[in-house]
Amino acid sequence: MLNGRIMGENRSMPRHVAVIMDGNGRWAQKNGVSRLTGHNQGMLAMKEIIKKADVMGIKYLTVYAFSTENWKRSQEEVGGIFNLLVKFVGSELAELDENNVRVHILGEYREKVPAAAIVSIEKAIETTADNDGLQFNIALNYGSRAEITRAVKRICRLVENGDLKPEEVNEEIISETLYTGSENGNIPDPDLIIRTSGEERLSNFLLWQAAYSEFAFTDTLWPDFTPEEFESIIEEFSARGRRFGGR
Ligand code: FPP
Secondary structure, eight states, rough: BBTBBBBTTOSSSSSSSEEEHHHHHHHHTTTTOOOOHOOOOHHHHHHHHHHHHHHTTEEEEEEEEEEEEEGSSSSHHHHHHHHHHHHHHHHHHHHHTTOOEEEEEOTTTTSSSSSHHHHHHHHHHHHHTTSSSEEEEEEEEEEHHHHHHHHHHHHHHHHHHTTGGGGGOHHHHHHHSTTTTTTGGGOOOOOOEEETOOOSSSSSSSSSTTOOOOEOOOOOOOOGHHHHHHHHHHHHHHHHHHHHTTO
């Protein structure tokens, strides 16, 4: 058994699914609407996927909502995305809480992020802190290289203070020091990473954690991504055998 799965006879649900929600801008262009309207449709799609993941019994769902590179976009677009986050928390928090969903944020959400969004985020984290159903992780102001750099600095500090010897540094300690580590409940590595819109790359998302992840790429633009397509990707995943470097 590995990760709760029988190797080669993998018929079980992935524990952790991570999603790169790509294509809002192209969806907007295709439909002749503003980029922000595209992001709004993206948020609606995300809401449906959270519900579906919960119903399917997936334990961890992580979405890439805003990367450290996304600050390069226009102020209007950046502000609009954070306004959507505020809107999302305002309209969905009660239902998420009722459904026992726990919200976590991966990333430097206290840095650069507009104050109203920080208030919403903290409210979502606090309100759902005791829930033990689906763990919904929002990667926000997240970049994997920044995450690893931060972890290295933290480990250096432990060594500097004499709390850890260099030879004691191991993969487990590194994992625990990432955003997905102890500060967010030690989230297991993603079993499956889905990227929409036809792009096939990780874009600085969960680089360390993706060492053994399966990947699913679809041409569907994120706002058009449906719970049915999500389910069919999960079913395909469940039929694949994962060997984790073994036979
Ligand atoms: C990628 O599409 C999407 C984003 C950078 C933002 C994702 C945001 C949402 C799905 C909605 C809001 C989310 C929350 C958590 C409230 P893109 O703009 O890069 O699309 P393009 O590559 O077609 O231009």
